[in-house]
Amino acid sequence: MSFTVTITPENITFDVESEQTxxxxxxxxxxxxxxxxxxxxxxxxxxxxxxxEVTYHLDPMLTESEKAQGWVFACQAKVESNLIISLSD
Ligand code: FES
Structure with missing residues (x-):
């Protein structure tokens, strides 16, 4: 199974297999x-x-407020659904 990740606002999309980051x-x-x-x-x-939705093996080093703001470590976050992400804040 694979999911689609979209980077906004550039509108770049790519497929990620489940279990991949x-x-x-x-x-x-x-x-x-x-x-x-x-x-x-x-x-x-x-x-x-x-x-x-993403999941982690090990919880990332993020504060609760950073998590609440939606920050994720792309190298650690496994993709669990189609995603929309942004590289700028
Ligand atoms: S924390 Fe993801 S590349 Fe270094």
Whole structure:
């Protein structure tokens, strides 16, 4: 099963297999997505979840208010539904 991720406002879309992270899906589709460590440490991949569901293996290092604002670590967040995300705040 795969899901569609849309980056707004650029309107870039790509498919992500379930069990993959947002970042894995982007890189597999040759989408230029900011990243560095790919292990949840550098925050280069931070993006904002506008709609949809993600899950984590390990809880990301985000404060409650950052989570409430929708910030997600793209290299750690597994895609659980179609998503709309934004790379700017
Ligand atoms: S790439 Fe470093 S936290 Fe995601």
């Amino acid at each position: 947002i970042l894995e899906g982007a890189l597999n589709n040759n989408i230029r997505f900011p990243n560095r460590c790919q292990v949840g440490a550098c925050a280069a991949c931070l993006c904002k979840l506008i709609s949809g």
